Amino acid sequence: MLRTLALALLATLIGGPLAAPAAAFGIGLQPTTVEMEIAPGERKRQVINIANVHKEKTISLTMGLADWNLDENGQIRLFPPGQDPASSAEWARFSPAFVTLEPGESEQIVVDLAAPARVPRAGDHRFALLASTILPEERDQGSGVWKRYQIASLFYMTTGDAESLPLVTSSGLARDEDGVPMLGLRIENEGNAHARLRGSVEIETGRGEVATRPIENLVVLDQSARSYTVRLPAELGENPSISVKLENTFAPQVQSGLIELEPHTVSAPLRKASLEPAEDGGGQP
16 A cells, blocks of 8 residues: 655654655655565565656755664654664665656656565564755755755565554543643554554534544554544533544455454543643554
8 A cells, every 4th residue: 555655854864753844855756655565585566756846956866775663653763774673675676776857857766675585574574765865955045054855665565474453552631731632542553564544533522512533544563552642622521422433454464454443432531731742633654
């Protein structure tokens, strides 16, 4: 399954999160997420399209590989290839290694994938294809300051008897610093493959009205946990009725690839203390 991530500015490759918007330097990448099931010894190919959407600048890019994972709040972290235990960077070869794009020009990057005959463990293996460039700061005013920019296409390579086992393990209600009610969720995945969740939060406000808040493309990596917050309606009683209904759209253990989670009922009262918010209502890679 493919989906679009924001393009990003990285301060550094080592442990650096993807954090800047797509307009950072005018490069488009598609797809930015690749989910692929691959058997030991199998070969596959993926084409990545890269385009210069800038109207005036010619941009030269260097392609490379990295490992990646998510922190507990869902922020992407990149590492040198081979450093993460789940790395599959050694499975990938790509061409070309360097690209120069005129304004409006695009090119294809071909990624050849070869899983080893003996994969050390079943489940997810990950790597990122990076496109990097160095450009002067737009507000530089001639000071000579240049910045390194990177965009990434994130690969999930799933092998063997893989299972995705997400579960909402806890929840809490609080108000943020502006007094807005927030629902905090903790979701754990004990499986060896990532989960991709979608669904909704249903809120009964106490006046017979039901409000909903969508959840889309919420990724929980294998053997990990996520903290996630959702903004709730401002008019919320002290003991609202709230339920969380999710389905996992990446469940390799079933033929359909889709499993509904047990609904989670929020029973905690609304507290005055603030929650530490994670990504709200948006998706992840």
